Structures are given as structure tokens and as C-alpha cells.
Amino acid sequence: MPQKGRFIFDSRPGKEAELKRLTLLNEYYRPFMEKLFKSYEKNSREREKPFKKIIDIGAGTGYTTLLLKFFFPYADVTYFDSSLDLTEAAGREITKQGCTVNFLKGDLDSFDFSGTYDLVFSRFTLKHLYDPPAAIKKMTGILDPGGRIVLMDKDVTANIWYPAFPLYRTKYMQALNRYNRQTHRGGDSSVGRKIKYLLSKNNIVNITVEALQTSLTGPENTLYRQLYIGVYENLLPELVEAGFITEDDAHRDITALREFLEDTNNLAITFDFIVSGIKE
Numbered sequence: 001m002p003q004k005g006r007f008i009f010d011s012r013p014g015k016e017a018e019l020k021r022l023t024l025l026n027e028y029y030r031p032f033m034e035k036l037f038k039s040y041e042k043n044s045r046e047r048e049k050p051f052k053k054i055i056d057i058g059a060g061t062g063y064t065t066l067l068l069k070f071f072f073p074y075a076d077v078t079y080f081d082s083s084l085d086l087t088e089a090a091g092r093e094i095t096k097q098g099c100t101v102n103f104l105k106g107d108l109d110s111f112d113f114s115g116t117y118d119l120v121f122s123r124f125t126l127k128h129l130y131d132p133p134a135a136i137k138k139m140t141g142i143l144d145p146g147g148r149i150v151l152m153d154k155d156v157t158a159n160i161w162y163p164a165f166p167l168y169r170t171k172y173m174q175a176l177n178r179y180n181r182q183t184h185r186g187g188d189s190s191v192g193r194k195i196k197y198l199l200s201k202n203n204i205v206n207i208t209v210e211a212l213q214t215s216l217t218g219p220e221n222t223l224y225r226q227l228y229i230g231v232y233e234n235l236l237p238e239l240v241e242a243g244f245i246t247e248d249d250a251h252r253d254i255t256a257l258r259e260f261l262e263d264t265n266n267l268a269i270t271f272d273f274i275v276s277g278i279k280e
């Protein structure tokens with residue numbers, strides 16, 4: 001069976017809804033991403049060799065690619081993703097914005113990059129890939145000496161819940177786990193905590209780690225809560241189509257999750273890890 005990784009966009013029955021969710025996700029993270037890229041833009045100006053070649057790996061909707069081009073207008077910026085549908089959607093939006101970037105489509109593990117880059121960026125990609133350690137090795141391999149790599153991803157096992165996570169031992173979670181095992185899709189939901197170590201094993205030094213925590217039950221985080229629930233809602237058609245759960249059972253479990261997150265007395269904190277370093 002092909003080792004394609006988790007949640008391959010083009011073949012998902014719920015991909016239209018997922019594209020809308022990804023677009024809203026970009027809006028939610030906009031302030032943070034702008035602050036992050038602004039700090040690296042300052043870092044670039046202070047270097048003897050500013051960032052001139054940048055690649056956004058697993059670029060999806062192209063939102064972060066656009067931001068990279070905005071903060072580094074004189075750099076040669078490249079969009080890279082394995083999804084034809086997302087690449088086409090990103091191309092339309094980037095053209096609409098009047099930006100010029102390079103487009104590459106392919107699977108990271110087998111793609112033959114013709115050059116190297118002095119800034120490699122990837123957000124929320126590693127956890128979906130079949131072999132995240134191999135992916136990090138590939139990313140650092142296309143990084144110039146002295147170049148910077150910035151990886152941002154989640155760590156589901158770092159999340160804090162009280163009372164217990166609502167989907168724990170439900171029919172929905174059993175279906176999702178069975179689906180992941182049977183389709184042999186790999187992936188790593190806890191990759192966030194491992195990035196620093198994996199980078200250190202691939203000639204990356206001066207590594208920094210920032211943990212961004214968000215309260216899912218906080219009344220100010222209505223959009224983030226909707227985005228989180230949307231992950232499970234948009235996987236529902238895929239699990240039903242595969243025969244692992246009925247729609248009624250899935251909706252029942254997702255409703256319980258929604259009710260849990262709407263109760264401000266409950267605790268639900270998620271973590272994003274942002275890890276950056278320089279190649280020796």
C-alpha cells in the first residue's frame with residue numbers, strides 16, 4: 001500500500017468543507033504569523049546574507065506563502081505541496097493578490113529539488129506526513145549552510161483536558177484509530193515535542209522553541225473552538241465512507257465534544273510548537 005500520509009486532501013469526500021476551514025484557520029493565526037515573519041524579516045536584514053531563496057513546504061492554501069512574499073518581497077519564494085486541488089486554489093489566490101511565486105507540486109519524500117534555500121518554512125504539515133523524521137531530514141537537506149528552518153506543528157498528546165477528553169473511547173475515536181491503522185497512513189500526532197530533537201540530529205544548531213497555548217473553552221476563542229470541532233466534522237464523511245462508523249454515531253460523539261467545549265467550567269488547552277534553528 002502506498003505510504004501517502006494522513007488526510008490526503010484531494011481524495012477526501014469532505015474536502016470542500018475542509019478548504020473553508022483551512023481558510024478560516026489562516027484568519028485565526030494571522031496576527032501570530034505576521035508577528036513571527038516580521039521577527040525573521042528583521043533577522044534577515046541583520047544577517048550578512050539576507051534570505052533570498054525561501055520555500056514554504058506543505059503550503060496548502062498558500063496563505064503563509066503570500067505572507068512570506070509580503071515580508072520578503074525581493075526573495076525568490078516557492079510554494080510546495082502534494083495536493084493538486086490545494087495548489088490550484090493557492091495559485092488562483094496568489095495570482096489574485098498580484099504576487100509572483102514559484103509553484104512545485106510533489107511528495108516531499110520522493111521529490112527531487114533542483115536547488116537549496118536559505119529559509120525553509122513549514123506549518124502544520126509534519127503530523128500528516130507518513131514519516132515525519134524523514135521529512136525533517138529532507139527539509140534540512142535542502143537548507144543552505146547558515147540558513148534558517150522554521151517548523152510549526154501541534155502536539156495532541158500535550159493537550160490538557162479536565163474532565164477527560166470527550167472523544168476518548170468513543171465510537172468516533174475508535175473508528176479514526178482503526179482507519180489510520182488499516183490504511184497504514186503513518187503520521188505522528190505528537191510530533192510537536194519531537195521537532196527540536198530531530199532538528200538537532202540533522203546539523204541544526206541555535207535551536208529555539210516556543211509553545212503557543214490556546215484555551216478551547218475560553219469565551220474569547222469561539223472561532224478556534226469551531227475550527228477544532230471542524231477537524232472531526234470534516235473527517236466524518238471519510239470515516240463513514242470507509243464503513244468504520246455510522247453518521248448517527250459520529251454526530252452523537254461530535255455533539256458531546258461541542259457541548260464539552262462550550263462549557264467554560266471545563267479545561268481544554270491545546271499547544272502549537274514553533275521550532276527554529278540554523279544549519280551548520
